[in-house]
Amino acid sequence: MLKFFLTRVATTVPVLLLVTFVVFGLVLLIPGDPAVTIAGPEATVEQVAAVRERLGLDRPMVVQYWDWITSALTGDLGTSLFTSRPVATSIGDGLPVTLALAGSALVISLLIAVPTAILSALRRGTWLDRISSIGSSLGIALPSFWLGLMFVLLFSLTLGWLPATGYVPIEKDPAAWASHILLPALTLGIAGAAESARQLRGSIIGVLQQDYVRTARAKGLRGRMVIGKHVMKNASVPLVTVLGLQITALLGGAVLVEQIFGVPGLGQVALNAVTTRDIPVIQGIVLVAVLVAMLSNLLVDLTYGYLNPKVRPR
Amino acid sequence: MTATTGSAAVRAGTVTDTTLEVDNLVVDVLTETGWATVVDGVSFSVRRGETLGIVGESGSGKSVTCLSIAGLMPPRQTRVRADTLRLLDHDLTRLTPKQMSDVRGPTISMIFQEPMSSLNPAFTVGDQIAEVLRRHEGASRRESKRRAVELLDRVGVPSPARRAAQYPFEFSGGMRQRVMIAIALACNPDVIVADEPTTALDVTVQAQILELLREVQHEHGMSVIFITHDLGVVADVCDRVLVMYAGQIVEGAGLDELFENPRHPYMEGLLAAMPRMDNPSEALASIPGHPPRIGAMPDGCRFHPRCRYAADACVGGGTPPLEVAAPHHTTRCLRHSELTLRGNP
Amino acid sequence: MTNVEKKPKARPPSAEVAPEAPAASAMPAGSPASVSAEALAHGGGAWADFRRRVGGNRGAMIALGVLALLIVVALIGPFITPADPNAQNLRAVLLDPFSPGHLLGTDQLGRDILSRLIVGTRVSLLAIALALLVAMAIGVPLGFLSGFLSGRFDQVVMRLNDAAMSFPPLLLAIALVGVLGPSLRNAMFAVGILMAPRFLRLVRGVVLGLKEETFVEASRSIGTPTWMVILRHILPNTLSPLTVAVAVTAGYAMLSEAGLSFLGLGVQPPDASWGSMIREGFLYFGRSPWLGIFPGVLIALTVFTFVTLGDGLRDALGREERTES
Numbered sequence: 001m002l003k004f005f006l007t008r009v010a011t012t013v014p015v016l017l018l019v020t021f022v023v024f025g026l027v028l029l030i031p032g033d034p035a036v037t038i039a040g041p042e043a044t045v046e047q048v049a050a051v052r053e054r055l056g057l058d059r060p061m062v063v064q065y066w067d068w069i070t071s072a073l074t075g076d077l078g079t080s081l082f083t084s085r086p087v088a089t090s091i092g093d094g095l096p097v098t099l100a101l102a103g104s105a106l107v108i109s110l111l112i113a114v115p116t117a118i119l120s121a122l123r124r125g126t127w128l129d130r131i132s133s134i135g136s137s138l139g140i141a142l143p144s145f146w147l148g149l150m151f152v153l154l155f156s157l158t159l160g161w162l163p164a165t166g167y168v169p170i171e172k173d174p175a176a177w178a179s180h181i182l183l184p185a186l187t188l189g190i191a192g193a194a195e196s197a198r199q200l201r202g203s204i205i206g207v208l209q210q211d212y213v214r215t216a217r218a219k220g221l222r223g224r225m226v227i228g229k230h231v232m233k234n235a236s237v238p239l240v241t242v243l244g245l246q247i248t249a250l251l252g253g254a255v256l257v258e259q260i261f262g263v264p265g266l267g268q269v270a271l272n273a274v275t276t277r278d279i280p281v282i283q284g285i286v287l288v289a290v291l292v293a294m295l296s297n298l299l300v301d302l303t304y305g306y307l308n309p310k311v312r313p314r
Numbered sequence: 315m316t317a318t319t320g321s322a323a324v325r326a327g328t329v330t331d332t333t334l335e336v337d338n339l340v341v342d343v344l345t346e347t348g349w350a351t352v353v354d355g356v357s358f359s360v361r362r363g364e365t366l367g368i369v370g371e372s373g374s375g376k377s378v379t380c381l382s383i384a385g386l387m388p389p390r391q392t393r394v395r396a397d398t399l400r401l402l403d404h405d406l407t408r409l410t411p412k413q414m415s416d417v418r419g420p421t422i423s424m425i426f427q428e429p430m431s432s433l434n435p436a437f438t439v440g441d442q443i444a445e446v447l448r449r450h451e452g453a454s455r456r457e458s459k460r461r462a463v464e465l466l467d468r469v470g471v472p473s474p475a476r477r478a479a480q481y482p483f484e485f486s487g488g489m490r491q492r493v494m495i496a497i498a499l500a501c502n503p504d505v506i507v508a509d510e511p512t513t514a515l516d517v518t519v520q521a522q523i524l525e526l527l528r529e530v531q532h533e534h535g536m537s538v539i540f541i542t543h544d545l546g547v548v549a550d551v552c553d554r555v556l557v558m559y560a561g562q563i564v565e566g567a568g569l570d571e572l573f574e575n576p577r578h579p580y581m582e583g584l585l586a587a588m589p590r591m592d593n594p595s596e597a598l599a600s601i602p603g604h605p606p607r608i609g610a611m612p613d614g615c616r617f618h619p620r621c622r623y624a625a626d627a628c629v630g631g632g633t634p635p636l637e638v639a640a641p642h643h644t645t646r647c648l649r650h651s652e653l654t655l656r657g658n659p
Numbered sequence: 660m661t662n663v664e665k666k667p668k669a670r671p672p673s674a675e676v677a678p679e680a681p682a683a684s685a686m687p688a689g690s691p692a693s694v695s696a697e698a699l700a701h702g703g704g705a706w707a708d709f710r711r712r713v714g715g716n717r718g719a720m721i722a723l724g725v726l727a728l729l730i731v732v733a734l735i736g737p738f739i740t741p742a743d744p745n746a747q748n749l750r751a752v753l754l755d756p757f758s759p760g761h762l763l764g765t766d767q768l769g770r771d772i773l774s775r776l777i778v779g780t781r782v783s784l785l786a787i788a789l790a791l792l793v794a795m796a797i798g799v800p801l802g803f804l805s806g807f808l809s810g811r812f813d814q815v816v817m818r819l820n821d822a823a824m825s826f827p828p829l830l831l832a833i834a835l836v837g838v839l840g841p842s843l844r845n846a847m848f849a850v851g852i853l854m855a856p857r858f859l860r861l862v863r864g865v866v867l868g869l870k871e872e873t874f875v876e877a878s879r880s881i882g883t884p885t886w887m888v889i890l891r892h893i894l895p896n897t898l899s900p901l902t903v904a905v906a907v908t909a910g911y912a913m914l915s916e917a918g919l920s921f922l923g924l925g926v927q928p929p930d931a932s933w934g935s936m937i938r939e940g941f942l943y944f945g946r947s948p949w950l951g952i953f954p955g956v957l958i959a960l961t962v963f964t965f966v967t968l969g970d971g972l973r974d975a976l977g978r979e980e981r982t983e984s
Contacts, residue, residue: 018822029838137970141910141962143917146937146955153948211431217386218426219446219497220419222412229445233436245824252829256918270830271922274837286834289827297825307436309481 004305005298012294020072023287024065027055027279038081038277051081055279068283077284082276087284090269095288097167098265100177101257102250104185109193109246116193117200118227124205132197139194144253148187148260155183165262184261188253192246199242203235210234237307244300248293333504333537334383334422335359337398341375341382343608344391350609353379354561354633360505365531365538367552367569369545369584371605375561376541380507384422385414402504419450420501427510429490433482439493440466440478446500465496469526488519492526499530506531509541524551545588549573557581560606560616563636567643574657577645579621585658615648623653712975719971725964733781740774745929756949766936766950767943775931776953782932783916783961786847786925790912791905793851798858799901805859806866807889813863820856828853829918836924843916843932846925850915854908861904865897899976903969910965917958933958 030037035052043051051057056064071078077087116136120129156164162183168176207213208231216230255267266285273281341353353375360366368376381387382394383406399406404417418424426432434442443465444458453461459478466474469492482490491511498506508527512520528551531538540552548555548569555572557565557580565578576582583601603620606612612619618628627648628634634648647653713719732739747768756764756772763772805816828850835849836842869892878888919925920934921941928935933954940950 014818015821015825018818019825022822022826026834026838029835031839137963137966138959140966141959143914143921143934143937143955143958143962145918145921146951146958149937149941149944149951150955153944211426211428212434214386215424215426215432215494215497216434217415218384218418218424219449220415220417221445221449222415225445225449230434230437234434248825248827249829250827252827252831252833255829255833256921259922267830270833270837274833274924277837279838282834282837286826286830289830290825293827294825309436309438310483 005302008298008301012298016291016294019290020069020287021065023283023290024068026283026286027057030279034279038279054081072284072287077287078280080273080281081278087280090281091266091284091288094264094266094269095292097169097263098251098254098258098267099292100170101181101184101188101254101263101265102247104181105187105189105192105250105254106243106247107189108185109189109196112189112193113196113200116197117204118232120197121201121204121208122227133201136194136197139190139197142190144187144191145256145260147190148184148257151183151187152260167261167263167265180261180263184257184263187260188250188257191253192250195246196239196242200235200239203238204231207231207235233307237304240300240303240307244297247296247300251289251293331361332359332400333362333402334539335398335400336379336383337396339379339382339394339396339399341378341387341395342393343378343387345608347609349393352561352608353382356558356561356563358556358563358566360537360539362504362537363531363535364554365540365552367540367542367548367555368558369542369548369555370558371543373605373608374558376558377509379558380424380509380539380541384418384424384507385409385411386418386424416450419446419503421503422505422507423498423501423503425491425494425498425506425508425511427513429487429494429514432494433485433490435482438479438481439485443478443493443496443500446497450501461500462496465500466493469493469496469499469530470522471496486519487515488523491515491519491523495523495526495530499534502534503536505537505539507539507541510543511540512547513542513544520547527551545584557584560611561608562616562633562646563644564617564646565644566636567640571640571643575640575643576655576657577639577643577650578617578647579623579653579655580617582655582657583620586656588658615646623649625649713972716971716975718967719975722964722968722971725960726968729780729784729961729964732777733784736777736781740771740777742771742774744770744774744778744931755947763953764947764949766940767947772936772950772953775936776933776957779931779933779936779954780957782843782926782930783913783934783958786843786916786932787909787912789844789847790851790854790916791909793848794854794908794912795858795901795905797852797855799862799897801855802859802862803866803897806863806870807893809867816859816863820859823853824856826853829915832915832919833922833924836919841924841927843920843926843930846919847912847916850912850919853915854912857904857908858901861900862897865900866893869893869896899972903972903976906965906969906972910962910969913958913962913965 027034033048035048035055035057036043038055039048039051056067068078075088077091079086080090083090116132120132123129152164155162162179164183167180170177213226213230216226221230251266254265255270257263258265258267259271266289269281270285272278273285336359337357339353339356340351342349342351356375356379358366368379370376378387382392383399383401385394385406387394389411396407401417401421404421406414406417409417433439440459440462443462444453444455447453447458447461448455463474463478466478471477471489471492477485477489482493485493494511511527512523515523524547527538530536538551540548542548552569554568555566556563557572557578559580565572565576565581567577572581573585576585580601583599586599587601601620606616606619612629614630614632615621615624615628615634618624621628625648634646636644636646637650639645639650713723747770763776766772766775801816805813832846832849832853835852836846839845839848878892883891916925916932917934917937920932921938923935923938926932926935928939936954937951940947940954944951
């Protein structure tokens, strides 16, 4: 197990290195003189020079990268060009919120997807299956931000059940946290739920036709046990693959959802940075988001070892 | 329908000893073109300690017969009817799926053909044996684990304690089939259905598995229904044999009687396709043509299009009845009294 | 055993997934449109065959019809709008649908919603096309070379691919647009880059699978030049899975465009795309929900069409063996 884990980590390192190149290289994509563009059209020559110096744009590329990556390793992601706050602090404020949102969304999406997939796989070809299959196509097709607006319209403005916007940290008031996070997490989780349900339904149907499922029934195991144990453990393997991709997508989708529900997460920080071309902040957020995505993918991959014993080296 | 004549003869005097009794079993399955009858009026019974062989080509309905009895056909795509389905004192026609699952394991259990795919790849072998004991005997986790190791030992898996913690992919085909037998044996069933248990195995392993089956049967005195298309295996293990063709029993007799004096041309054909003990160099004959397709059964004797003895009477007029041709010997051939068929003693 | 004794099936399985677990260390198969290579392994392109198979799939045909309609609207849209989509009328703002002269009402600046939706169709479809073009221009050749050359080149490309896939897609698009400046072109360029790995993995997989196929080996062994092998055997076989992938990816591109435009990073005012219309209606949502509902429904309908088309194409083109009958 440890060896499996270490191999996975080892393959991640070069990828991470490539990612840092890309993130760092964002500056190079700025059309024209980056310092001029960042400083803005009304900037004086002195201001442009100040920007150039602060970003270290006057030094050779390799040196710039080296400085950036070494300080990033110590947790220093530079300072914002506009607020002069350390980037790490801004990210530290937003990251827990975004993680809570994405985590809740993942949980909600699985709570929707797993029962739906089991039911429609077992009742294949019935109206129930057809409805859930149309439902999951819709779940993929509906833009999450639009769905969020509809939820606000329905549950907040019309029915008044849940707050439309805002966020309360969980350690302050768990109940208020839950009521604030429910709609955003549902909004963010629906597309993933639809995708997981489709994937899982297909793999359950495939597994149901396996001989070992017949063996499990021949042993006299109850239906619940046959499905819950023998079918699900095997059918979950492709789902885990999808989940890895979904976690990555959730971190991106969070930007939209945070915007709609006024959740002060990483997405808000990112959007502010983008509108002001606050390059260090953009770089920092992308880097941290990739790191989080990679870490969660690593964790997801570990469940492979549990689900599929063949992967587990002995 | 006089299909019960044969089993009635067998049953006479041995009623108390019967573990499984099937009367007029009809199974329909849903195909792309609608419902089709794949098992048509099958009746037989099995005595305690007896090994009953069911022989037939692929698609003759032998596996469907047994899967239907055990309630293992997919429910929404299968209709199972029978006048009698009695397993010891259980009337299987009246059991709910839940009650049926209580019967599978302690009363009737199965060994399947594909040892490679019949075990769940995601669980240890020990767990797959132990869960039967937990389910049916309420054994604790620890107790069931201990007994799983015992069972592995019993079916001849070397170093059972270590092997119990391994996964199916770490076992060879023969070893996996031993595990399947351990699972089937776990709750000491009264009837074991072995559905082509050796077909997928090497010849030497085949012999070992057959020997193991014989041993356990001897020890526990259970009834075994042995489904196979291999007459060599039948000759090796069975006491009594039913021959199925196109969803029906066409002949039934004791092993020696059947091989010496087949009373149905189909059985004669099967025997002719088998190497002879007394003259192995003789050319093997195969039965011309193919079995009929499901839903396109020939009228009259279902075997007549392939039968070299077919007469006008054999064509049309519905399926011939199963008749007693000799003591404990039934056949569905209209001309059984006129024909002298060649056996393979 | 025959199929009779196997569990009989009521209907042919439509979208089954191979139950066998994916390879251990392999990263998740990126594209949802991964069609097994061997199922498509057959010589020669067959346009008629394609038409016969897809024509028999009702879902795919309906989706194709809707798509054709959208394309027509996109093409002739500017000529059939009932009003100038950018003409403001501050005395007729936020009119309800079915108002005289404004079938679907007006927005906060009194612009005709129907006209803006029609014009937005072209913007949205062009945006999808651009993203797909960028994605395929990067993904297809790289995937092809990667599969064909294997070795060191393949390893480098796959690491790059892994890197690209570890970025949260929308976030990287936002970052790119933030750096390049907000415009629809930049946004779709970013989306295209993010979609490229789907095509790369797909094409690489097909090529790798085909290389092992007997007919390709046989063709090579009789001395057919490599470019002929590629042209005759490999290229035609990538077409079916690519078609499926294009349909599915188009749906994702649509959603990304809408999302970026909603954030104000795509289409810039006064131009309209469906996503930007939702953004503009956002603030007036409580009073005039249809400002967001109409474009949202259109986006969902378009993506639904692409998803259905992808499913239909996959059913029609993938999985089952082709039998020459």
